[in-house]
Amino acid sequence: MSVELDLTALAVWMRGVGESVVGDLTGTRVGLGQSNLTYRIDDEAGQSWIARRPPLGKLLASAHDVEREHQIMAALQGTGVAVPTTIGVCTDEAVADVPVFLMTHVEGTVIDDEETARSLDPKVRRSLGLNLARTLAQIHAVDIDAVGLGELASRKPYAPRQLKRWSRQLEESRTQDRPDLDALTDLLREHVPAPDEIALVHGDFHVRNVIIDDSTGEIRAVLDWELSTLGDPLADMGSALAYWTQAGEMPGGMFTASTLDGFPTRAEMAAEYLRTAGRSGQALGFWHVLGVWKVAIIAEGVYRRVLDNPENAAGATLTAENIQAMVDHGWDVARENGLAS
Known part of the structure; x- marks a missing residue:
């Protein structure tokens, strides 16, 4: 599945906000979410970020607002609520025709299908719930x-x-x-x-x-x-x-x-x-x-x-x-x- 972002332009923007991007970027669609589209972004040094953008096509008013999502997650930094570190919102039209929200990638597992859930010990399943x-x-x-x-x-x-x-x-x-x-x-x-x-x-x-x-x-x-x-x-x-x-x-x-x-x-x-x-x-x-x-x-x-x-x-x-x-x-x-x- 294609990445609906210009990764070369994104790398330029990321360096401009202080991210130490090494070499070219690659991107992969992640998750099963069908609202905002989510991508894992990697550089040649193995560093990873997450980018989110609104879906393609006509959008409903007030829906899929990644700038607002950034505002909320940025405000939660340091509160004890577990959220990724926010990088910022890119509004450069060379990257995409819509705003793109960038945050750090957090290592771990997302239980997005039954097979992944089956890999967990039942005690871990209970703890998770x-x-x-x-x-x-x-x-x-x-x-x-x-x-x-x-x-x-x-x-x-x-x-x-x-x-x-x-x-x-x-x-x-x-x-x-x-x-x-x-x-x-x-x-x-x-x-x-x-x-x-x-x-x-x-x-x-x-x-x-x-x-x-x-x-x-x-x-x-x-x-x-x-x-x-x-x-x-x-x-x-x-x-x-x-x-x-x-x-x-x-x-x-x-x-x-x-x-x-x-x-x-x-x-x-x-x-x-x-x-x-x-x-x-x-x-x-x-x-x-x-x-x-x-x-x-x-x-x-x-x-x-x-x-x-x-x-x-x-x-x-x-x-x-x-x-x-x-x-x-x-x-x-x-x-x-x-x-x-």
Whole structure:
């Protein structure tokens, strides 16, 4: 798969911001992400960096903002949250026709398929799952005003903001009529919880967006902050649960590595998060349903971008049936949590 960057021009820019690039650069697309495109960049001395750029084709307003992603990750340097060291944002049109965010490469493993997860000892799988919950609590403990993120986004009640934003995203990327997805939207609007505290919310927190030590399950870096905002911290836990498929479940195209022996259940992860963060889980069911709803809308957007431009695909291919299964799963979670009968 081609690298949609001019690596010669990128090397010039990198040297200009103080990076000791040796010789020519090479690049390789990494990860299965189908939102911002991610590349590993190597020089002739074996040094490595990570570059991120928006996907190809027409972009939705406010989506795929790598400059904002850089702002957030730069602010988190020194907070204890595990993030790569940021280099900067390149806006040189000789490199690409869009901004390109550059950061250091962090050695470790990304659990982006079931085969990689199988290579882990079951004890490491359990440690990883619980570390995800603890890391999320650590992100939510960041003093947003002290690190300069207090004006990152609105501090108005988060659930209505999410419902408005993702309903709009659905309308702009819809590939077909989905009346049961629309009905799930209505259900969520009927069950909006009272506003809680405001914290930094990652917005897309799951096991494929972290780099781990595969011998211990320690999280070395949290990636993909493009959806990060200010909001209710339970929203992040709800999204993490939405991505965490359990044994016996096959919610259409969802990641299944977490069904392997050793990984904690959703209930165990939620309990570890609530214990570490010192929060009540009273509204967590709502946020879990909203997380599944949002995953289905994100999948619809990915499906739309791939239909528009097949070069945006990476690895697994979504289908309309996959997305429908996600919607069905959302209704199952709503019933489990008493939001629907």
